[in-house]
Structures are given as C-alpha cells and as structure tokens.
Amino acid sequence: MAEKVTRRPYVREVPRTRWFFRHPRYLRYMAREVTCLFIGAYTLLMVVGLHRLAQGRASWEAFLEMLRSPWSIAFHGLALGFSLYHTITWFNLTPKALPVQIGEGFLPDAVIAGAHYAVWALLSLILLKLAGAY
Amino acid sequence: MARSNKPIVWGPFAAGGTLTAFLTPALVILTLLAALGNVPEVLAYDRLHAIAAHWLGKAAFIAVIFLSLWSVAHRLRITLYDIGVRADTAVAVAVYSAAGLASIAAAVFLFRL
Numbered sequence: 001m002a003e004k005v006t007r008r009p010y011v012r013e014v015p016r017t018r019w020f021f022r023h024p025r026y027l028r029y030m031a032r033e034v035t036c037l038f039i040g041a042y043t044l045l046m047v048v049g050l051h052r053l054a055q056g057r058a059s060w061e062a063f064l065e066m067l068r069s070p071w072s073i074a075f076h077g078l079a080l081g082f083s084l085y086h087t088i089t090w091f092n093l094t095p096k097a098l099p100v101q102i103g104e105g106f107l108p109d110a111v112i113a114g115a116h117y118a119v120w121a122l123l124s125l126i127l128l129k130l131a132g133a134y
Numbered sequence: 135m136a137r138s139n140k141p142i143v144w145g146p147f148a149a150g151g152t153l154t155a156f157l158t159p160a161l162v163i164l165t166l167l168a169a170l171g172n173v174p175e176v177l178a179y180d181r182l183h184a185i186a187a188h189w190l191g192k193a194a195f196i197a198v199i200f201l202s203l204w205s206v207a208h209r210l211r212i213t214l215y216d217i218g219v220r221a222d223t224a225v226a227v228a229v230y231s232a233a234g235l236a237s238i239a240a241a242v243f244l245f246r247l
Contacts, residue, residue: 016218040206076166090155132175
C-alpha cells in the first residue's frame, strides 16, 4: 500500500491544447510546427496536378484555371509565407545540427546559416529562371 | 546498445525538411504566378508533360513528393502529441501511411503519362 502523502505537492496546470499561447517562445515554436500543414497541402496540390496532367491537355488547362480562384490565390499567399518561415527556422538551426569544428574552435553560427541562405537564394533564382518565371 | 527505429523515421524527416527549406518557396512562387494569371513557361502543358515523361523528371517528382510528405507527416505527428493527442502509435501509423500512399499515387500518375 502506498504511504499516505500529507504534503500537497504543487501541480502546475498546463492546458492540453492551448499551452502555446502562454509565452511568445511557445507561440514561435507552434508557428514553426504549423508550417507543415501548408507544405503538406501544397505537396498534395502537386499530386493533384500530376493527376490532372496525366489525364491530358484539357484536364491540365482546367487545373490551371482552377488555380486562378480567389481561394487558390489566398492559399498560395499563406503557403508562401509559411514555407518561407520553415526555410528561415530550418536554416537558423543548421549551426546546431551541423557544427563545423576548426582546431579548438567552431565556425561561427552566422557563417553556417549564412552559407545556407546564400545557396538557397542562388538555387531559387536559377530554378525560377529555368522555369521561365522571369 | 538498445535498438531504436528512430533513425529510419528521422532520416527522411531531416532530408525532407532540408529539401522543402530549399525548394518549396520557389515552387509556390511558380504556381502563385499561375494563380495570378501569369503562367510560367514550365507550367505550359507541353513543357511540363515532357519533363514528367522523362525518367529523370519522374524520379525528381517522386523524391520531392515523398520526402516532403514524410517530413510533414513526422512534424504533424509531433505537433499532434504537443496539442494533447496522446495516441502516438495510431497517429504515427496514420500519418506515415498517408504520406506513403500519396507518394504511391503520385508515382502511379507519373507512370500513366
């Protein structure tokens, strides 16, 4: 039998679903995690697009027309914002994930994150150029 | 040492997270341009069909879709736990299966081209 506890331990209550509103740090964490919903939805849109592409020219043209709806424009705006937030948070973590040691010291965080930003910008510009976006 | 299946789950998560960090904003910009009525060349039927019909294009699409969805599934699983959904095994099976099935669907569409 368990001993009878006479003291009353302090139990800090944490609301199960709303805890992340308590502190800006938690809210930033949750914003980072929520990016997955938009990246996931966008990737599923790609799968739908491939389906329409496989159905033929008319079906693909209808898909492009569907993209022009106000809902689609709003979704793309949000998806761009959240995907950029994912990129920023991911690259800012790279110095923690990939520390580079040089002798006794480490390469400064800003150099590692900065290198990722530079490569990202370059790759995006090349991709958009090849895709004929500009 | 205790064995764990974490590396198997975490490897594609890290790969997908890195891939989406580099790639997704540019992809969203491409379809955003189309949404705004300014369809970039790559989204014209003939161009995109030619890319997706090539084996290299198929491989790229499948890799991007699978890794993106897997990293999304992993993050969604962790987030659901964080907001109080404690049935982790059921959630894990559901999200990873959904990522796998959608990737298989994408592969099926690509091979119908």
